[in-house]
Amino acid sequence: MSSAQKTPVLLVEEDPSGVLIGTFQLNRVVDEEVVQRLSEELAALAATGRKVILNFSKVEYLSSSVLGKLINFQRRLKEHGGELRLCCIHPSIYEIFEITRLNTLFDIYRTEEEALEMF
Amino acid sequence: MCSSSGGEETLVLTSSDPKTLRQFLEAVLERCKTSGFSENDIFAIRLCYEEAVANALIHGNRRDPTKKVTVRCQFGPDWIRLRIEDEGEGFDPATVPDPTAPENLTRPSGRGLLLMRHYMEVTVHPPGNIVELLRRKSSSDLDRRH
Numbered sequence: 725m726s727s728a729q730k731t732p733v734l735l736v737e738e739d740p741s742g743v744l745i746g747t748f749q750l751n752r753v754v755d756e757e758v759v760q761r762l763s764e765e766l767a768a769l770a771a772t773g774r775k776v777i778l779n780f781s782k783v784e785y786l787s788s789s790v791l792g793k794l795i796n797f798q799r800r801l802k803e804h805g806g807e808l809r810l811c812c813i814h815p816s817i818y819e820i821f822e823i824t825r826l827n828t829l830f831d832i833y834r835t836e837e838e839a840l841e842m843f
Numbered sequence: 844m845c846s847s848s849g850g851e852e853t854l855v856l857t858s859s860d861p862k863t864l865r866q867f868l869e870a871v872l873e874r875c876k877t878s879g880f881s882e883n884d885i886f887a888i889r890l891c892y893e894e895a896v897a898n899a900l901i902h903g904n905r906r907d908p909t910k911k912v913t914v915r916c917q918f919g920p921d922w923i924r925l926r927i928e929d930e931g932e933g934f935d936p937a938t939v940p941d942p943t944a945p946e947n948l949t950r951p952s953g954r955g956l957l958l959m960r961h962y963m964e965v966t967v968h969p970p971g972n973i974v975e976l977l978r979r980k981s982s983s984d985l986d987r988r989h
Contacts, residue, residue, distance in 0.1 A: 795950075820890075
């Protein structure tokens, strides 16, 4: 098993207010195997039904398949009573959200603090 | 494989292995950097290559490891052209639903072609198993050279 396979895609920490913050640990979320691992981690996170922030500060590249995983994640999280916010998205990555109009589907904030305040 | 004629250089790879196809991408991007493509260009080329190759492997060849993807990368004075060919049946781009339409916004897939069209000039050759992507150097780079 390579070191990349051992590394979780998301580091999930709990804020004192109870919000779960999942920070992407990789700068490239592209490989099919990594996207599959992300999907499994998001499924576990969705089942918590908590308020969740996904922090993209380290992400420099992602594939369109990741967008699909995020869409499914938001839907499942809501089904479990949770809420999702995204934050710290690099301009080049945010452009992908704009092109696909997914910036209208997700609540996106410039900083983690702003995302926390809006819960 | 690498060939050069008339000031244009061509790199070609045929493989069914995603890792080999990614290594080829890194070689292409290195060539882009030395040719003066901007960071924005390189972001666009990487994104479009990844999307096109993923489509070829997953939708074109249907993950069949006996089927190959051929990538031909041609460098001109101020442009790059990628030609990605799979061994599948092809697709009609006119039948791909608009993923930005409100009724399609929550679909989990179908955004790759939209992104490729945003960042590069896209031509799909019939029967739809060959996608050609063209990117010209950003104008800011051309301005800088003059």
